[in-house]
Amino acid sequence: MMFALDQLILLPILLPLTLGALLVLLRGHEQLKFVVSLGGTLCLLTAALALYLLTDREVWPNGVGVYLAGNWMAPFGISLVVDRLAALMLLLSTVIASAALIFSRRRWSRAGVHFHSLFQFLLTGINGSFLTGDLFNLFVFFEIMLAASYGLLLLGLQPRRIRASMQYVVINLIASSIFLIGIALIYAACGTLNLADLSQRATSLDDTQRLLLETGAAILAIAFLTKGAMWPLGFWLPATYAAAAPPVAAMLVLMTKVGIYVILRLWLLIFAGQEDHWHTLSGMALVAGGLLTLCFGTLGLLSNLEPGRMAGFSAIVSSGTLLIAIGYGGPAVVSAALFYLVSSTLAVAAFMLLLELIERIRDPGAELLAQTMEAFDIDDAADESAGVAIPAATAFLGLSFVTCALIMAGLPPLSGFVAKFSLLHALLNPASASLAVSTLTFVIIALVIFSGLAAIIALLRFGVRVFWSIPGMKPPRLHLSEALPASGLLLLCILLSLGAGPASDYLARTSAALHQPGQYSERVLSSTPVPGAGIPDGEIP
C-alpha cells in the first residue's frame, strides 16, 4: 500500500511531461488536444488533493513523503519529497492551471501552435520545483519551467510580446547563471546538494566552509529573488505581465510564488534555528528588501492606469509582503504569510483573467486581439454556437471585479482581510522574546496597511473609469468558459474566508513542520530503497 502511495509523488511530474510530449503529435485536433490537456490537469488536481490529505493526515511519518528515483539511497540519488508546504503549493498550482486552461479554450489556446504542450511542460517544471529534494534538480525543473514560459509568453507573436520576451529571457538566463554559481559554491562547501543532507551538514561546518556556504546561499538568493521580484531585481515583472496573454499571465503569477516558495524552504531548512549573526543579517536583508519591494509596488500601483501593469504591480506588492513576513520569521508569522500567499495568488490570478474580459468594455484591446486572430486564422464566428454566452455580463464583471479588489486590498469581509489581519496579529503577538515588538514592527504594519489603502484607491479608480464613465457602453459577450475560471478562483477565495478557521489551523501545522527541519531531513535520509528491485547490494564485481 505504501509502495503505491509513494508512486503518487511522481505523478505531478510524470503525467504532464508525458502528456506534453504526446500532445505534440496531435496536430490540428484542437478539441481533442484541449480535452486531453484538461483531463490531465484535472487528474493532477486530484493527485494534488490526495497528496494534501496524505501529508496532513500523517500517513507518511511526520507528514513527509519521499520518493527515491532510481531506488538509490537519499543523499546519493534523486529524491522527490512532498510535505505539507509542497502539497499546498501543488494544490494551488493545479487549481490555477485548471482555471487558466479552461479560460484559454475559446481563444488563446489556438493563438500558438503548441500551446497545450508548452502548458503541460510549464506544469512539469512548476510541480517539479515544489517536489524536488535537491538543489540541482531544482535548477533543472526551474529551467523546464522557464523554457516553457518563454514559449507561452510569445504566444500570438505580437511585437510588444517579443520585446517583453527579449528582456524576460535575458534576465532569466542571467539569473540561471547566478543560480549555478550559488549551487557550485554550496557543493564546494558541503559536498552535497541534497536539501535534507545540507540541512544536517550545515550545522557542523568549520569557518571556511561556513563562509563558502553563506556566500553560496546569498548568491543563490539573488536568483530566487529575481524570480520572486524583490526590488531592485523585479523591474522586468510589470512589462512582462502586461505583455503576456491572460492565461499565461495567471501562470506567471504562480511562477513568482515559486521563487518565494524556494526562499521559504531553503532558508528555513538550512539556516533556521541557528541564532547567529548570519541568520539575523539575512533575515534583516529579506525584511528590508521586502519593505522596499512593497513601496515600489504600491507606488507603481498608484501611478499606473494600464490594467496589465496594475496587475503586475499588485503581484509585486504581494511578493513584498511575503518577503517581509519570511524575513521577520516565527511560526505564527509564516503561517499568516502562507494564508496571504494562497489568497493573494488566487486573487491576482483571477484579476489577470478578468482583465481581458473587462478590456472588452473599453475596447482598445480588441484591436490587438483581432490582429492576432487574423494572423493565426482563428474564425471567431464559427465558434459563436459552440460556447454559451452568459447573460448580465456587465453585472457579472462588475461584481467579480469588486470581489477581486476587496481581496487584493485586504478589506473585510473576504480572505484578503483575514490574511492581513492574522499577519498583523502575529506581528504584534510575538511567540518568543527574540521577536519582540519594535519600531520595525510598526513600520511594517504601517506599510502593509498603507499598501492596502493604495491598492483600493488604484483599483477603485480603474473600476470607476471602466464601469461608470464610458458613455453608451455595450455589454460584452462573455462565454461560460471565460467567465467560469475567474469566478471559480474568486469563489475559492470566498470559501477560504468562510473556512478561515480550519485553513489557518492547517497552515499553522504547515508552518510548525517547516520550523522543525530536523524531522524533514531525518525522514528523507532514513527512507530505504524498495527491497528486491535489483538494487546494487554493495558487492561490486
Place this chain on the structure above:
Amino acid sequence: MEAIIAIAIGILFASGVWLILRPRTFQVIIGLMLMSYAVNLFIFIMGRLTVNQPPLTTTRNIDSSQFADPVTQALVLTAIVIGFATTALYLVLLLTSRGLTGTDHVDGREPRL
C-alpha cells in the same frame, strides 16, 4: 594552476557582463554564452582541480584524493546542455525580433538621437 583557471574564469565572466550590457542583441547573446562558459568552468573546478585522474573505479576502499570528483562532472554536463538549449532559444527569439521590428536593438526600436 588554480590562479590561472581563476583568472580565466574572471576574464570570461567580466567580458560576458560587459557584453550583456551592450545595446545590440548579438552582443548580448555572445555575452550570455561567455557567461555560461565561465559558470560551467566554475562548477567544474568546484570538485577541485585534478590532472589525469579517473572519476570512477570498481575497487573499494579507495583514497578519494586519487580520483576526480564525478558529481561536478555530471552537474556540468547537465548545465551545458540546458545552457545550450536556452541560448539557442534566445537566438531564435533574436532573429524573430530582427525580422518583425527591423532592428537588432534590445528594446526592439532604435534609440532616438
